[in-house]
Amino acid sequence: MSAVELEHIVKTYQDGGVTAVKDFSLKVNEGELFGLIGPDGAGKTTIFRILTTLILADSGRASVNGYDVVEDYNEIRKRVGYMPGRFSLYQDLTVAENLHFFATVFKTTIEENYDMIRDIYEQIEPFKDRRAGKLSGGMKQKLALCCALIHKPEVLFLDEPTTGVDAVSRKEFWQMLDQLKKHGITMLVSTPYMDEAVRCDRIALMQQGSILAMDSPEQLVRSFSGKLYQAKSEQKHRLLKDLRKHPQVVDTYSFGEYLHLRTSNDSKEVLEALKQELLVQGHEQLVMEECAPTIEDCFIRLLNQE
Amino acid sequence: MKTLRIILKKEFRQIFRNSLLLKVIFVAPLLQLIVLPWAANYEIKNISLVVVDTDRSGFSRELVSKISASGYFVVKENTSSYEQAMAFVERDEADILLQIPTGFEKKMVRESHQKLLMVANAINGTKAIVGSAYLGSVIRDYNGKLRTEWLNGGGPAGGIEITSSNWFNPAMNYQVFMVPGILVMLVTMVGGMMSALNIVKEKEIGTIEQINVTPIRKYQFILGKLIPFWIIGMLVFSIGLLISRILYGIIPEGNLLLLYAFLAVYLIAVLGFGLLVSTYSETQQQAISIIFFFLMVFNLMSGLFTPIESMPEWAQWIARINPLTYFIDVMRMVVLKGSGLRDVWSHLAVIGGMAVFVNFWAVLNYRKTS
Structure with a gap:
């Protein structure tokens, strides 16, 4: 049995005017850390809201740990933890009060499941009498995670947990998720950050309500056929224009301080010829070399194929 | 039961931590009760x-x-x-x-x-x-x-001489007449407005998302919202009654228990109205606009300031579906006249009907929206 299962889910808003998710099918295995990767508007939040029984899909079937999201929504609500994209705890209650409140509504106590949250809660415990609204962004995330975990959920839904959080806290957050895997919790995480994708067991690349590709991050990168080059020169903006104009260049885009590009023919000669041409065009300190593709490169390539 | 208790605990904590809200709930109505009756006076001088x-x-x-x-x-x-x-x-x-x-x-x-x-x-x-x-x-x-x-050269005067006496308010004191009515208005404002705003606030800041994925039942959530304001409404009313006794010397002629029984039912109707408004609004701004509109109409068409009998026929119908009309009437009857249950039971029945109707509608609509 899959921990999370979606079959041909369709969801539209505004009476069919806007399609959020189209014919979406997905299976998440038990104990897996699964990532939904995609830009804003890809339909990630809609998937979460369907799975957490907050909204109904127009058609299709979805289940969590074997419970149907429509028929058995009460069972699901007892068994899942949900951390919405927006901080949704009570800002005017303290850290400890929020945790106590959510433990009680799930008919449990903090003591009973303390081992579940210990590692995370210890970090915010010094502030337990502070109001949640007065916490920093990173600490709010930790508190929200504690509240979502306090009832020992079987499946944890995390909707963009690292959006708007600083780089250090983001890293810490993913370390916490790694720790949680040891408890055997199935996790479905969404993120717009491609660099976070590698922390997942499997990912689905999403765009405009459908899945472009779904596999482990390693496998996705491995399936990137052909060679990828990175290039830079003193005249970065002109370099991009010149490369786009060149008939041998299939695809080029900016990637950090470099430009990434693919050529129609992966041979060394083509690369050398291209390099010479660019030097003639007056590019200084030109660097052009082969590089390893990342998830983002895969995503961009898939988008261009669409 | 345990769930409801923790929800109530949470609500009271939130209310008592919001010092501005507390002032609006308790201090503002009482100040109004102290100030307004002096202005709402039809006796014309100067x-x-x-x-x-x-x-x-x-x-x-x-x-x-x-x-x-x-x-x-x-x-x-x-x-x-x-x-x-x-x-x-x-x-x-x-x-x-x-x-x-x-x-x-x-x-x-x-x-x-x-x-x-x-x-x-x-x-x-x-x-x-x-x-x-x-x-x-x-x-x-x-x-x-x-x-x-x-x-007539000092002879006896002809014609009819009329001597009048004002029953139930012998001194024809306007405060005696206005204060019970104003108290009703204030309790309505506190009850109707606060309950609606409180629920919409959870929608607006998104906390309802988190609540909706917990095993909390709808009825528990709704009761958790209504009970605190029901208690607060009772409290505000009691303080108001005390102020009218100390400041205006108004001592209810009738049975206090009857007054409170009516208030209990009346508050359910008013809170239900607040709940209904909250199901139709997404933001506190929307809710406050709707509530403000209705309270304005309710206040002016309740017989508080002008007698209903002198309104045109269509306005009298509005007054008849206005809960304030009934409570103001009952307040004046019980406080000034000492009326008993027998005199106000039809009012009680109407308000009871309204309470059932408006709450039923609100709960029905609440389900549909989330």
């Missing part, structure tokens, strides 16, 4: 009067001094030019103009009747109507006196 006395006789002087001695009028000017007097009315400096024609005394003695001209400035309708009525009665009084003293 009516400015200009007199055009072209007679300048003993009779006319006596009439003018009698008018100013009545305590309701301030004689601004006593001139002999009509134009000059009219200018006062036009400048809005005088409310009423009284003209005593030449030969007033002579004609009065000789022909035993005379005409006076009264011009009221109707910009302020209430002042014009009440003022001319007062002036009329002072003149009538003087007329009667003249007749007995002069014309």
